[in-house]
Amino acid sequence: NAGVTQTPKFRILKIGQSMTLQCTQDMNHNYMYWYRQDPGMGLKLIYYSVGAGITDKGEVPNGYNVSRSTTEDFPLRLELAAPSQTSVYFCASSYSPVEGEKLFFGSGTQLSVL
């Protein structure tokens, strides 16, 4: 059981470039999330999805886009990369929000924008 898989693990972008961070889960979870973790800080929610075709903004959505065409996949798109987007990005999933069910996290993507 792979859990939550993120690719790539590392990436360097130039300012203005675009890229997609991939996230897939094989647990049939309805809820998926994208967080970013800046150095010395906690995780902040970028976007989340409660099911295929449904997405919503989190705390820090500017500069990002998401889509959820299938239950398994939840890609995060950076259209015009900026140095402020240098961070570690985590994808997470859960089956439902009932009873404070735990989140399953991927291993993160380290992104540097230079």
Added chain:
Amino acid sequence: AQTVTQSQPEMSVQEAETVTLSCTYDTSESDYYLFWYKQPPSRQMILVIRQEAYKQQNATENRFSVNFQKAAKSFSLKISDSQLGDAAMYFCAYRTGGATNKLIFGTGTLLAVQP
């Protein structure tokens, strides 16, 4: 808006000793969940322990336990018999209300375990 504060950027403990990590939060909700996550150098986020706000009894998971003080909005983590493998960044997190399971994280406490 809810906030989570971890006032100890770094802590150190001797192997086999006990250490307590502090966390306070601010909320106007009455029903919520609190979590402690561990992040070792591998970056993997690992759930350590979970507390339901409606439960008065403090949660315990093996060597890990919490001191949940709802009125004071305090949620500290106690690690007993510390092991070298406990060395990591520890994040306190608050689950917001509603049907989304969104988490608000503190800034973390880096725990070092001395042999």
